[in-house]
Amino acid sequence: MRKEPRQARSRATTDAILDAAAHILGERGWTGLTTNAVAEVAGVSIGSLYQYFPNKLALIEAVRRRHFDDVLAVLRAAADEKTSRQRRIAALVDGMITIHSRYPAAHRVLLEESPRGADSRKTCDVFETACRKGYEALFKVNSRRETDVRVGAQVLAGAVAGAVHEAARQNTLASPMLRAELVNLVVLFLSKRGPCSV
Amino acid sequence: MRKEPRQARSRATTDAILDAAAHILGERGWTGLTTNAVAEVAGVSIGSLYQYFPNKLALIEAVRRRHFDDVLAVLRAAADEKTSRQRRIAALVDGMITIHSRYPAAHRVLLEESPRGADSRKTCDVFETACRKGYEALFKVNSRRETDVRVGAQVLAGAVAGAVHEAARQNTLASPMLRAELVNLVVLFLSKRGPCSV
Amino acid sequence: MRKEPRQARSRATTDAILDAAAHILGERGWTGLTTNAVAEVAGVSIGSLYQYFPNKLALIEAVRRRHFDDVLAVLRAAADEKTSRQRRIAALVDGMITIHSRYPAAHRVLLEESPRGADSRKTCDVFETACRKGYEALFKVNSRRETDVRVGAQVLAGAVAGAVHEAARQNTLASPMLRAELVNLVVLFLSKRGPCSV
Amino acid sequence: MRKEPRQARSRATTDAILDAAAHILGERGWTGLTTNAVAEVAGVSIGSLYQYFPNKLALIEAVRRRHFDDVLAVLRAAADEKTSRQRRIAALVDGMITIHSRYPAAHRVLLEESPRGADSRKTCDVFETACRKGYEALFKVNSRRETDVRVGAQVLAGAVAGAVHEAARQNTLASPMLRAELVNLVVLFLSKRGPCSV
DNA sequence: GATGAATGAGCTTTCATTCAT
DNA sequence: CATGAATGAAAGCTCATTCAT
Known part of the structure; x- marks a missing residue:
């Protein structure tokens, strides 16, 4: 971001922009995400958008980060060892459903289709590592099967x-x-039955 | 398509164009798929491309149809009642893996990101219906569980x-x-164990 | 200028702005001279800049005037009849070198490239007249040639x-x-030898 | 340039574009040189401009090269040893006047103000070297003075x-x-009289 | 007075599409 | 039929300028 919003007014502006971007991303896809459209939906001028985000890629990068934070929070909750196995799985599923209920399609577009900015690699790697860790933890704790945790976690994710x-x-x-x-x-996938040879 | 290719030469041209489009879609994503790029990779002039496809959307529509046919063929094979249950599941998994090994990313982009043309709705509905039918068949035949087949098939798909x-x-x-x-x-998902109450 | 700076503080502000403008003009050229950049380099807010200068053109107009004053001062010194011919020429050359040593490139940009504001014509005409007068004086006094002083002065300038x-x-x-x-x-150019016919 | 014009039609287009660019550069300066304006004056669409020039900088780079070629041709003619000293000087002056009669101001803007593209350094260095060589040659051949040819040539240029x-x-x-x-x-500057000590 | 967030006209550039050759 | 030069709407982005605080 070009400058960190300090005042309340700035903060409201950036939030409106990020919300608008996520909304459009889900509604019209990456192709439909134009900076002018984002500004219009956010109810700000195009100039204001560029006051805070140096370019389009940096904008969706920020949206991505917000989503990542949400997902990681869910995974962290699902890894909480102080609750039962059932509770953890429920937390995972419910959390995922909740996250995807806002801007249902945006998340998908974000992960799968949108071009990556220069410094996006790092953000993404950090997320993927944390994500894998989360799923693997779930796996190790909850599964009684002996199998390659890596592959299983990937398939489950x-x-x-x-x-x-x-x-x-x-x-x-x-x-x-x-x-x-x-x-x-x-x-079922975390249950004890080993891989069936088919 | 503007005109059905009858002669062998025309057929080769349209195939080259479709291949080029799928390739670029996987390699550079929807944003990178420009008609000029497709023509260049296909080794055809941009004018020739427009001789066969009235516009860009019709082009990717054709690519989509090709992919859909592949997937449906796999589902049909997996629904063949003349083989064992294990054989059918193996056919499904192997077929899916095979399809996605060519242009791995293209398929995803095609389904999730690319804008839909006007008459795309129909193509897509036809596909989704057939797809659901295929998965539901797999479900009914192989599963011994009593549950809502519709939801189960959707989740499995x-x-x-x-x-x-x-x-x-x-x-x-x-x-x-x-x-x-x-x-x-x-x-596991098709196995007899009913839904766990969590 | 919007208002003449009376107090010392205002005077310091406008000077800082003019210095910053000249500096940037020399360093980054006309294209790089943005009002925001000037304000930043001057250590003032953009709002303050507009308190003193109604618009960008008025700003560079002021810079121009400062430079013109410098040049005219040199010419005036070089026209001083109380010293020798050699002294006067030396004063001209040394003065010019001195002026151009600060913001070497700015002067050039100012004269040759920057757009003229509406009332710039007057400023410029006044300068050019004085300038020509200066050079012509130098010519008349120092040259022993009989020729069109007007053209000679222009070429020399x-x-x-x-x-x-x-x-x-x-x-x-x-x-x-x-x-x-x-x-x-x-x-040499001011020497007695008449124009060679070539 | 993005592609070399082969056909007569293309050649006419690129020429029109270069002429328009030079014209505008002289008339409205670097600030007034917009790609849209160039296209309009050239009587072509903005798209055509970008078919031949990848960006604005490449465009003025091409204009620069044309001007450089003109200047170098004049210098080469003025260095021709088969003619008399007077003829050479006349060729230099007349050539310069001729060059600057088309697009009088463009040449100045080109050399002094316009931003340089990435590969402009090379073009410019080649030109400046050739330019200096040309002037130094003129100096060495025509001057009978013993002095630093380098500095003299620079001042003369x-x-x-x-x-x-x-x-x-x-x-x-x-x-x-x-x-x-x-x-x-x-x-006079090339004449025998040595530097006057002032 | 001073500040800097907000504005939007306008610039550079792309790319789907047409049509003369 | 094939070609590719030409088109122009529309997208990303800048920066002179205003005005609420």
Whole structure:
């Protein structure tokens, strides 16, 4: 960011910009995310946008960071060893559903499609490492299977994200049945039965 | 498409264009997919491209249809009742891995990011219906659980796609261990154990 | 200027602004001269800058006037009839070198490239008239040739300015040899030998 | 340049663009040189401009090169040893006047004010070297004085350019009297009389 | 008076699309 | 039919200027 917002007014402006960007990203995709559109939706002038973000990439980078923080918070909660196994899985699933209920599609676009700025590599690596750690922890603690934790965690992460994103697309994120099946998916995959040779 | 290619030469041209488009889509993403770039990679003039495809959206629509056909073929094979349950699951997983090994990223971009043309709705609906049918069939045949097949199929579809896409991103599609875990995921989710109340 | 600075504090502010403008003009050229940059270098807020100068053009107009005053002072000294011919030429050359040693490039940009404000015409005409007068005086007094003083003065003015600017660009303004050649140029051109027919 | 114009149509387009750029540069200065204005004056679309020149800097770089070629041609002619000393000086002065009669101010802006592209350094160095060589040759051949040829050539180059530019500004380039005084300036400066100690 | 957040006209550049050759 | 030069709407971004605090 070009300058850190100190005053309340600035803070409100940057927040409005970030919200608008996330909203548009989910609604119209990366192609539809124009800086002018962001400014308009945020209710500020294009000049104000560029007062805080040096360029478009830096803007979505900031949006990305916000999302990453959300996801990591969920993973941290799901790794809390002071609660039961069931509670942790529930926390993971519910947290993911909650996160994706705001700007359902934005998260997907952010991770999968949007170009990366120069210093995005670092942000992303930090996130992916923390993310993997989170899933692996979940795995190690909750699973009684003996298997390659690395691969399992990766598959689980992809599966959860994919199922949640699909639900977001189908607009069924709020359905209790979906939640139940998601929990089911995680529980079963973390269960003791080893890999079936097929 | 503006005109159906009858002669062999035309057919080769359109194929080259579609290949080029898929390649660029995977390599440079939707933002990098320009009609001029497609023409250049295909070794055709930009004028020729527009002889066969009325506009950019029609072009990626055609690419999408090709991918859809591939996926549907895999699902059809996985629904073949003449083989064993294990064989069917293996066919599903292996088919998905194979499809995503060519242009690993293109598939993702195609489904999740690229704008839809006017008549894309129909193509997509047809595909999604067939896709759901395929997964539901797999579900009904293989699962012994009593549950809402609709939701289960959706979660499974999303989970498989997500895990495969994640593997494509991590460049681990060829790993045997990944395949094993994927099979494991499907088998477990289709197993008899009912949804755990969490 | 919007208001004449009376108090010492105001005077210091406007001076800082003018210095900053000249500095940037020399360092980054006309394209690099932004009002925000001037304010920053001057250590003032952009708002304060506009308190004293109604717009950008008025600002550089003021810078121009300062430079003009410097040049005119040199010409006046060089027209002083109480000293010898040699002394006067030396005063001209040394004065020019001195002026161009501060902000070497700024002077050039100011005269040759920067857009003129509405009321700049007057300022400039006043200067050019005085300038021509100065050079013509030098000519009439020092030259023994019979020729069109007007044209000769113009050529001499252009030649001196050009040579000095070139030296500023080559960073050789301080070289004694350069000074000697400059003096030589003026002396020779003011000498008695009439125009050679070529 | 993005692509070398082969066909006659392309060649006409690029020429029109370069002419328009030089014209505007002289008329409105660097600040007034917008790519849109160039395209409009050239009578082509902005897209066509960018088909041949990758960006604005590359465009003025091309203009610069054209001017440099003109100047170097004049210097080469003025260094021709097969003619008399007077002829050479006349060729220099007349050539300079001719060059500056088209787009009188453009040349100045080009040399002194316009930002340099990345690879401009080379172009410029090549030119300055050739330019200095040309003037030094003139010096060595024509002057009978013993002095530092380097400094003398530099002062002469600056003086000639300055006087010509001043005449261009005063719109007196066509005056025969001006030409006579210019010749006079060169002849005198190249004459046998050594540097006067002042 | 001083400040600096906010504004928006205008500039550079891209790329889908057309059409004369 | 194939070509690729030409087009121009629209996107990213800057910077002179204003005005609420």
